[in-house]
Amino acid sequence: MQGQHDTDEQGLVEDVRSGSRTAFGRLVEPHLPRLLGLARRMLGSSEEAEDAVQTALASTWVARAKLDPAQPVAAYLTTVTLNKCRDRLRRRKAARFLSFGLFDMDLPVAAGTPDAETEIGDRQTLESVSRAIERLPVKLREALVLVTIDGRSQREAAELLGVTEKTIETRIYRARQRLREKLDFV
Known part of the structure; x- marks a missing residue:
């Protein structure tokens, strides 16, 4: 069954590389809960996590030509999401340094x-x-x-x-x- 999933994902990646937004949605949808959880744990805020994941997905769409059908998309999405979290943490640190205040935790x-x-x-x-x-x-x-x-x-x-x-x-x-x-x- 795993082989069928791999084949489906490879086909979706090919379609995404060709510009299919529908295929992109189907490709990333199963990964969203995990990516949101990861971003929330990294950032400590649901709102920031949603923004980070949305930015990560937008970046993935823009750079869709880099997607490799032979590689699992989960690792790629996780890496991009972590990078967006790092960016937000750097901005947060700079804001604190410049005395713009702390972020609320809910x-x-x-x-x-x-x-x-x-x-x-x-x-x-x-x-x-x-x-x-x-x-x-x-x-x-x-x-x-x-x-x-x-x-x-x-x-x-x-x-x-x-x-x-x-x-x-x-x-x-x-x-x-x-x-x-x-x-x-x-």
């Missing part, structure tokens, strides 16, 4: 019906962890998000980021170390 708590005190504590914990992850250097954050949160293997993350598996392992270790230093409960 992170929901997981579904369930905890009492008000537990919910407040959970929200505070989630916000603390999210802010600590946001403060990690981009290279550590990328490795941590791709492997620990997005569920990719270290090999996949290494291929996406153009580094060795050992580098990914080291970055994850350092990210977790820094989080432990900043948070008593991790």
Whole structure:
């Protein structure tokens, strides 16, 4: 069955390269939830994540001639999305440096019906962890998000980021170390 999926994707990529917007929509649609989740974890904001993914998809459309039918499109889309997240993080850092203020975080708590005190504590914990992850250097954050949160293997993350598996392992270790230093409960 995987071979049929590969053939379908290859055909869609060929159609996209020829300028078919319908094929582009069909090609990227299955990847949208994962790309949005990745961008949200990298940026800490749903609105910014949506903007980053939209920009990534627009860039992919403009550069559609670069799509290789022999290569899985998921890796390409992930790389472009990560690059757009990096761009936004650089702009955010510059804005903070220039005193334009911090960005708001609106992170929901997981579904369930905890009492008000537990919910407040959970929200505070989630916000603390999210802010600590946001403060990690981009290279550590990328490795941590791709492997620990997005569920990719270290090999996949290494291929996406153009580094060795050992580098990914080291970055994850350092990210977790820094989080432990900043948070008593991790």
